[in-house]
Amino acid sequence: MTVDAVEEPFRTQLTVRLRQGDTLLGVPLPGPCTFTSGNGIDILWMGPDEYLVLGLELSRESSDLEAELSRESSVLAVVDVSAQRNVYRLTGVHAADVLAHGCAIDLEVAPVGTCVQTLLARTGIVLMVREDGFTVLVRQSFSDYFRAWLADASLEYVS
Known part of the structure; x- marks a missing residue:
């Protein structure tokens, strides 16, 4: 995968x-x-x-x-504010490609340690760039939408 x-x-x-x-x-x-x-x-x-x-x-x-x-x-x-956001970890060769489907941040040039508040597919997120991938914090009320969007955006990269 x-x-x-x-x-x-x-x-x-x-x-x-x-x-x-x-x-x-x-x-x-x-x-x-x-x-x-x-x-x-x-x-x-x-x-x-x-x-x-x-x-x-x-x-x-x-x-x-x-x-x-x-x-x-x-x-x-x-x-x-622990109940405010759910935390997701995205890893893998195409993790940045999946995020690029809905995020305006250029993750190709974002160094490890970057942390920004941005929109991903019209959903406010906090995005952390890690050595091994990304951490995405999503408001709890948008988590179902985020997971569905993520599954759809990932389809072309799943083998």
């Missing part, structure tokens, strides 16, 4: 607003349109003082991670 799409299990997702700072939980903060990873979390840049912290699968409970972030001196607010 040249395209593989897997829904990742429930992942903690916390929106964090910062006053200032260079790190969260020992992980360097990403610059615009990027993400950083370490210590069991991904940190996604969402705006000038806003970040989305994703707990890696089963690494930390939502309340524990929220409490840890709240103790950081630079943090203004932490909001648990």
Whole structure:
């Protein structure tokens, strides 16, 4: 198979607003349109003082991670948005080709570590470019539509 799409299990997702700072939980903060990873979390840049912290699968409970972030001196607010989005991982030789069917981002030139909010087939997503493929965060209410669109866009690449 040249395209593989897997829904990742429930992942903690916390929106964090910062006053200032260079790190969260020992992980360097990403610059615009990027993400950083370490210590069991991904940190996604969402705006000038806003970040989305994703707990890696089963690494930390939502309340524990929220409490840890709240103790950081630079943090203004932490909001648990875990139920807001579903997380999908796309891998395989043609993963970028499938996404290109509905996404205006040129994934051929997007370096690993890129993180953007964009539209995919008229659905708002957060797209992360990883070493081994892509992570797509889709609002839960659009997940059924996204899965159906993904199945249709993948047909020509499935052997």
